[in-house]
Amino acid sequence: QPQKLWGGRFTGATxxxxxxxxxxxxxxxxxxxxxxxGTRVYTMGLEKIGLLTADELxxxxxxxxxxxxxxAEGKFVEKPGxxxxxxxxxxxxxxxxxxxxxxxxxxxxxxxxxVAVDMRxxxxxxxxxxxxxxxxLIQTIVARAEKEIDYLMPGYTHLQRAQPIRWSHWLxxxxxxxxxxxxxxxxxxxxxxxxxLGAGAIAGHPYGIDREFIAKELGFNGxxxxxxxxxxxxxxxxxxMFWICLFMNHVSRFSEDLILYCTSEFHFVTLAxxxxxxxxxxxxKKNSDSLELLRGKSGRVFGNLAGFMMSMKGIPSTYDKDMxxxxxxxxxxxxxxxHSILIATGVISTLTVHKEEMAAALSMDMLATDLAxxxxxxxxxxxxxxxxxxxxxxxxxxxxxxxxDKLSLEQFQAIDKRFGPDVFETxxxxxxxxxxxxxxGTAKSAVLKQLASLEKQIGQ
Ligand code: ARG
Numbered sequence: 001q002p003q004k005l006w007g008g009r010f011t012g013a014t015x016x017x018x019x020x021x022x023x024x025x026x027x028x029x030x031x032x033x034x035x036x037x038g039t040r041v042y043t044m045g046l047e048k049i050g051l052l053t054a055d056e057l058x059x060x061x062x063x064x065x066x067x068x069x070x071x072a073e074g075k076f077v078e079k080p081g082x083x084x085x086x087x088x089x090x091x092x093x094x095x096x097x098x099x100x101x102x103x104x105x106x107x108x109x110x111x112x113x114x115v116a117v118d119m120r121x122x123x124x125x126x127x128x129x130x131x132x133x134x135x136x137l138i139q140t141i142v143a144r145a146e147k148e149i150d151y152l153m154p155g156y157t158h159l160q161r162a163q164p165i166r167w168s169h170w171l172x173x174x175x176x177x178x179x180x181x182x183x184x185x186x187x188x189x190x191x192x193x194x195x196x197l198g199a200g201a202i203a204g205h206p207y208g209i210d211r212e213f214i215a216k217e218l219g220f221n222g223x224x225x226x227x228x229x230x231x232x233x234x235x236x237x238x239x240x241m242f243w244i245c246l247f248m249n250h251v252s253r254f255s256e257d258l259i260l261y262c263t264s265e266f267h268f269v270t271l272a273x274x275x276x277x278x279x280x281x282x283x284x285k286k287n288s289d290s291l292e293l294l295r296g297k298s299g300r301v302f303g304n305l306a307g308f309m310m311s312m313k314g315i316p317s318t319y320d321k322d323m324x325x326x327x328x329x330x331x332x333x334x335x336x337x338x339h340s341i342l343i344a345t346g347v348i349s350t351l352t353v354h355k356e357e358m359a360a361a362l363s364m365d366m367l368a369t370d371l372a373x374x375x376x377x378x379x380x381x382x383x384x385x386x387x388x389x390x391x392x393x394x395x396x397x398x399x400x401x402x403x404x405d406k407l408s409l410e411q412f413q414a415i416d417k418r419f420g421p422d423v424f425e426t427x428x429x430x431x432x433x434x435x436x437x438x439x440x441g442t443a444k445s446a447v448l449k450q451l452a453s454l455e456k457q458i459g460q
Contacts, residue, residue, distance in 0.1 A: 041218050059101055063092075108200060117197040124193050141172075141178070145175065153166070178250065179458060193220050197230075273286075307325075365403065367426060409423070
């Protein structure tokens with residue numbers, strides 16, 4: 001058996017299955033660059049306090065650079081005994097620069113603060129790229145909404161036709177969700193971006209290392225103020241996954257809407273071939289698989305968060321090996337969210353929108369609220385006008401008319417004397433959306449304002 005870096009106090013060998021069970025290298029090697037960067041800066045800190053000479057530091061940095069190249073080129077050779085990315089890199093450094101110097105690198109450090117710093121560096125960088133692609137998704141939606149500002153469609157509550165809206169208003173609704181996600185993500189990144197290194201295994205650093213210096217060199221906002229918190233805290237992992245869950249929750253509803261709008265029954269939009277698949281049996285089928293996967297994968301990330309929270313909830317302070325279970329769900333959630341953002345961007349930028357069919361789905365009953373508002377403008381209390389408008393809907397239904405607009409003036413006046421000949425001006429979908437000029441409403445000016453505000457909020 002290869003010598004283990006913690007092998008001194010052991011006499012017996014580990015069960016080979018235990019080695020496999022314990023190993024995290026298969027998945028934590030993703031963090032090789034973060035691990036090497038942490039060591040690069042940590043050794044600068046050691047040199048500053050006289051624990052390494054300038055020459056030793058140079059030699060260590062030369063070795064770290066070579067190891068990074070090996071990983072990047074797929075040439076790093078993993079060996080039995082490489083438990084995790086930390087032990088693998090340290091073992092390799094010893095082979096390159098000799099174990100005498102490499103053996104000093106871990107002075108005052110523990111894998112407990114090392115893994116925490118690796119994770120934070122890795123997650124921070126991943127979230128920054130998530131933030132970039134998310135802002136592109138928002139821009140794509142906003143651009144489409146600006147271009148198709150004149151398209152009207154039914155808005156739904158309870159999946160029943162409710163009131164006319166602009167297609168751009170629907171787009172802007174999701175862009176607003178995603179913009180909140182974007183802003184929330186910046187706050188998550190700020191909390192991820194604090195430095196645990198220098199905390200040691202639990203109790204802090206015995207040689208007075210300058211933790212603030214290390215934090216600054218690694219691009220962190222500051223240091224974690226308690227060494228025990230530094231090594232035991234995985235809130236940043238859970239919060240990252242929660243952020244992903246919330247975002248995916250929004251994506252899932254967005255997808256559900258579009259899946260419905262893609263059906264022959266609605267036929268408001270057609271998904272591009274690039275984001276659809278067919279059936280092995282039914283030749284006519286074109287299925288909305290991209291959207292169904294976006295919806296389905298939201299369930300998967302919720303599971304990742306729930307699973308890891310279960311692992312964390314009962315463990316005693318500080319580091320316990322249970323915490324190694326943070327990586328697979330987190331990495332999976334990160335990959336899932338990255339792919340999902342790119343797919344959603346592709347879907348929305350290639351979608352065909354059927355303007356006429358959207359407009360044709362509008363029905364006059366959707367203006368019953370406007371009819372109530374017509375009487376409000378004549379001074380009738382809304383609670384009364386709501387009832388009167390409801391009576392008009394019933395009268396039109398009972399007379400088998402195609403809509404409330406087909407009632408005659410006499411029929412309107414039989415219901416309420418205050419109806420005048422101008423009542424028929426109410427029955428315009430365009431007028432209905434244009435009347436809602438307040439912030440957040442469906443009027444063209446209001447929607448364009450929303451879109452401009454979203455662009456501003458994501459810094460465009
Ligand atoms: N592979 C471990 C993890 O991911 C690294 C930390 C190990 N620390 C320890 N004391 N065994 O959590």
